[in-house]
Amino acid sequence: MGSILPGTFLGPYVLNALHHLDTIHLLAELGIIFFMFFLGLEFSLPKFKRVRTAVLLIGSVELFANLSLGFLVGYLLAWGTVERFFRSDLCSEETSSLRNESWRRPS
Known part of the structure; x- marks a missing residue:
């Protein structure tokens, strides 16, 4: 946001x-x-090859969850299909930004 x-x-x-x-x-x-x-x-292509199964699985679950959340919020607010899709895209973008920012911080 x-x-x-x-x-x-x-x-x-x-x-x-x-x-x-x-x-x-x-x-x-x-x-x-x-x-x-x-x-x-x-x-890094070699690193991606090592973790590709986990990346594809987690990425697919995250995409489905964000799309579902966005469409659910849109449905509860009686929005149209275009607005629901836009909301779900925003959910996906913001969670990706938050995740990337947290990965960059030193532990």
């Missing part, structure tokens, strides 16, 4: 504080490119 709420409030639908949306879209795309590059630098 730390990424989504500020954008929602600063965007054109609440405070309308951001006016150069083309620049923001460009920066967002550059951020995605840098993020993918960063992931590529940390990705």
